[in-house]
Amino acid sequence: MTWGNNLPGVHFLLSLVEPGDAAVVRRRLGIGKPERHVYSRAAQELQRLGAPRSVWLWVLEEDEPRTRGLVFHHSGTPDALKNDILRGRPFGRGETWLPMAEHCVDAFCSHETREIPVGPNGMIGELRAARTMGTARIAVRSVTSEDWAEVAAADEAEPLPGYARWALTERIDCPARVRTQFGSHPKFAHRLRQAGIVELVQYVETTRPPHAVLGVLHFGRLLFPRRLEEAVAVLSPLVRSELGADPDAWAVLAQLLPTFAGTVPELVRTSGAIAHAGR
Known part of the structure; x- marks a missing residue:
């Protein structure tokens, strides 16, 4: 065989x-x-196999310094999340901050945090002003790990536009409780699966x-x-x-x-x- x-x-x-x-x-x-x-070969195999986008969050949740660089260099990782990785933010249950491993997979790549511009309306204002998927994704770029609670509170006070909600939901680091707040209809869950956002089970x-x-x-x-x-x-x-x-x-x-x-x-x-x- x-x-x-x-x-x-x-x-x-x-x-x-x-x-x-x-x-x-x-x-x-x-x-x-x-x-x-x-590690690098295993990450390449995940891409070859068409692994869901959520897999990169599962890798981050291990809080393993040797694999954080793999997620950092993945083409689908947003700049705000890259900044979190560079700053050493833990994604699992630990509280110890973890800098990038000394021997990164790409020694020639810049490991400086990137400044992400926020529009004139501020983060929440730009999310509320989004009227297309493109403008929503631009607005979402500035959302950091510290901003999710503010985003959730703003949506509770007055629901964010659908485009903004979806662009936020597409982020692999969007907290599960925030996704649930944005939608729980079976069609919404189906779209999430199509976008590669899934739970492991x-x-x-x-x-x-x-x-x-x-x-x-x-x-x-x-x-x-x-x-x-x-x-x-x-x-x-x-x-x-x-x-x-x-x-x-x-x-x-x-x-x-x-x-x-x-x-x-x-x-x-x-x-x-x-x-x-x-x-």
């Missing part, structure tokens, strides 16, 4: 069963243990195709291990019950994985069902 780019996903699922069972399956499928990756349970999702989770073991535990809690019981140490079920999964159009849970259940039906 030619594994190609699907092997990381199999490695991730195998990490959810007992090590002895995983070793038996590896021998049966003819695959070794997963190779070790450096939601991503695992609903996103397709599974080979991309499982690849993201595999590299997440290195880049966002603490948040990954949410995915492990969801998938581990299912993988153990449906696949376990059954090499036949794993062989079915390996055959289905490259082209399976459903979700990860559907893939696991289908693989177990086909293997059991064949006996």
Whole structure:
């Protein structure tokens, strides 16, 4: 069997069963243990796999100095968030401020904080004046981590325009409570998913195709291990019950994985069902 780019996903699922069972399956499928990756390579794989934009916040939440630079240099990271990274703001549960690692991924890039101009109406005034998506995104550029409470309070006093709300929601660092304040309708949630703003459990349970999702989770073991535990809690019981140490079920999964159009849970259940039906 030619594994190609699907092997990381199999490695991730195998990490959810007992090590002895995983070793038996590896021998049966003819695959070794997963190779070790450096942070920069893992980040490149996330981009290749089309990881949701929220993944970069999950990386920041680790408060790992060696990976903060990866988010800083990601093309989709807004300048206000880059400034927060440079200042050493913690994004996880800790309170210790963390400067950029000495050996950044791009030694030639400027690591000076960037001045972000605020329009003549002030931050809130510019948000209220936004009448197009373009002007809203310009207004949102100046919102820093210290400003979210003020933004939420202004919206509570008088709802911000729809364009401004959406531009704020698109920011990966927009607090969940503020997003909820902006909208909770299923259509709003659907648009968020399309924009790559997802919760990890939601991503695992609903996103397709599974080979991309499982690849993201595999590299997440290195880049966002603490948040990954949410995915492990969801998938581990299912993988153990449906696949376990059954090499036949794993062989079915390996055959289905490259082209399976459903979700990860559907893939696991289908693989177990086909293997059991064949006996």
